[in-house]
Amino acid sequence: MAITNGINIACDDLQASGGIRNILIRTWATGDAITYVNSATSHSISSITNGGSDATWFNYEFKNELPSLTVTAAKENGSTSYECALSFMMPEMDDSKAAALQSLMDTCMMVIAVGNNGKNYVLGVSQKYSNEKATLRNQTYASMTGAEGASGAAYNDDNGWTVTMGCKQWEAPRLYTGTINLFTATSTSTTS
Amino acid sequence: MAIADGMAINCSDLQAVGGTRFIAIRKWIDTDTVEFDDTEHDITFIKQDSATPGTAEPAEWGVYESRIESSSLTISATNEGKEFTTYDCAVSWFIPGLTAAQFKQLHSFEGGDCLMVMVIDNNDNTSGTTAPSASEASNKVIGVSNTLQNQDKPSRTQQYCTLRSIEGGTGAAFSDEIGVTVTVGCMMYETPRNYAGTIAIDSDGLGLTTTS
Numbered sequence: 001m002a003i004t005n006g007i008n009i010a011c012d013d014l015q016a017s018g019g020i021r022n023i024l025i026r027t028w029a030t031g032d033a034i035t036y037v038n039s040a041t042s043h044s045i046s047s048i049t050n051g052g053s054d055a056t057w058f059n060y061e062f063k064n065e066l067p068s069l070t071v072t073a074a075k076e077n078g079s080t081s082y083e084c085a086l087s088f089m090m091p092e093m094d095d096s097k098a099a100a101l102q103s104l105m106d107t108c109m110m111v112i113a114v115g116n117n118g119k120n121y122v123l124g125v126s127q128k129y130s131n132e133k134a135t136l137r138n139q140t141y142a143s144m145t146g147a148e149g150a151s152g153a154a155y156n157d158d159n160g161w162t163v164t165m166g167c168k169q170w171e172a173p174r175l176y177t178g179t180i181n182l183f184t185a186t187s188t189s190t191t192s
Numbered sequence: 193m194a195i196a197d198g199m200a201i202n203c204s205d206l207q208a209v210g211g212t213r214f215i216a217i218r219k220w221i222d223t224d225t226v227e228f229d230d231t232e233h234d235i236t237f238i239k240q241d242s243a244t245p246g247t248a249e250p251a252e253w254g255v256y257e258s259r260i261e262s263s264s265l266t267i268s269a270t271n272e273g274k275e276f277t278t279y280d281c282a283v284s285w286f287i288p289g290l291t292a293a294q295f296k297q298l299h300s301f302e303g304g305d306c307l308m309v310m311v312i313d314n315n316d317n318t319s320g321t322t323a324p325s326a327s328e329a330s331n332k333v334i335g336v337s338n339t340l341q342n343q344d345k346p347s348r349t350q351q352y353c354t355l356r357s358i359e360g361g362t363g364a365a366f367s368d369e370i371g372v373t374v375t376v377g378c379m380m381y382e383t384p385r386n387y388a389g390t391i392a393i394d395s396d397g398l399g400l401t402t403t404s
Contacts, residue, residue: 001320036323078206079209129260133393133398134396137257139259
């Protein structure tokens, strides 16, 4: 793909805040439909739905200013891989947090991380080298790649779980440009 | 055949990516018709007989998915100073899971069947593009060749593919891989040909047909 566009950096780009505001996670499901946008100025997903209806996501809250998304790209021969990792900290290792971890263990997921800059980064949904006939069987889904629990030692130490969600894909993470309805129910959001 | 031209290597060649996108397998049928283009060194069509004798219809293949980045085609050519070069071709892929459904499917060609295999790689569009290509032009066919073959019927060529090995198991540790690596291969006397005809993949991605 030849280069057809450069890029500007505007004042508002320079004002972008760091950190993550919301984390939405869902399991890939039969009937999922993804609309990809590929152009010289957009590398995004304009809708994620299921069976013609809104797709349901689950909100994972966290301690502020701790979650972060990192993307590491590496090119070998003609293939460029993107290792994506989103980590967040759930304070207090209690029963419900352990149950949340259990639910993340053996399922193929997609993740939206809403940045404090208002951008929605999608992990685990990519088109490059995807299974063309069955989106569900795409093998670039997100997994829980790590979790670290710590009680701390001192009274003022953190007690909690740090969870890392990761995926390996062969394109840069896409931005979600469709509609996200946050908190349509308790701990639930939807995309359309 | 005189050598009239050499070979260029362009930037796009250097961006070629490894691995396979689809592995399609079918059993040779006695009434299969194959048309070779020896000028382009490709296959114009592979068809099978229809219910109406003498009328060819698209040949049906099964598409075998694998874990990504675990499948490969290898070609080893040797020439011992004779008029022909021997090409040992093998495609192998990893099937994770070790499930009953997978074994049932593997059982369908483990009886010494004569097979042909089409390997479609990831180079139908450049590495910078993202939308999957509608083309399956970047492919190689093994087990179908036109050099030193039985000239009467393509199906009686003795250069077909067979199942060579299935290796794998459960592993021992919880974190071990469970699954099998399947290898299908053949011995031919020419480089694998490109399938230049029409390839149509069905709606669930588990079958394809070839025609002209």
